[in-house]
Amino acid sequence: MPSMKLKSAGTGGLVYSTDAGSMCPACRQPLAACTCAAQAAAAALRGDGTVRVHFETKGRGGKAVTVVRGLDDLPPDTLAQWGKQLRTACGAGGAVKDGGVLEIQGDHREKVQAWLQAQGRKVKLAGG
Structure with a gap:
């Protein structure tokens, strides 16, 4: 079924459309084209510093x-260096992934927590 679109309002928001779905209350754009959601998602990725x-x-x-x-605030070269130091401290292999994620083979939560706290980071044990 073809969509019916009418003229936009003077404020730049969409007045009527059969295929737009829900509208953002802040910017009055369809949720698919909303820029507010992208800004909120970027803020959520930055996290709470923990x-x-x-x-x-x-x-x-x-x-x-x-x-x-939660280490996405580090530059990539520093993140790679921290990954190497953590793997050495734990005596295990691992990898540095995109988005500030470090993986260390094995269960080394306590060692990793102590090492990160020594670096001045606020650390929480989560999951498992």
Whole structure:
């Protein structure tokens, strides 16, 4: 069924459309074209400044992995350096992923928490 669109209001918001769905109350644009949601999502990605240390096995063939999230404020080269230092401190392998995520093979939550606190970070153990 073709969509029916009428003229926009003087404020720039959409007046009527059969395919627009819900409208954003802040910018009066369809939710698909809303810029407010993108700004809120970017703020949510920055997080609350707390580094969270997780223990995961899901999707890894039963292998245990310590995952560190919340380091997205570090430059990539510093993040890679911290990853190497953490892997050395734990005596394990691992990887640095996009978005400030460090993975360390095995269950090393306590060691990772102590190391990050020594670096001056606020750390929480989360999951597993």
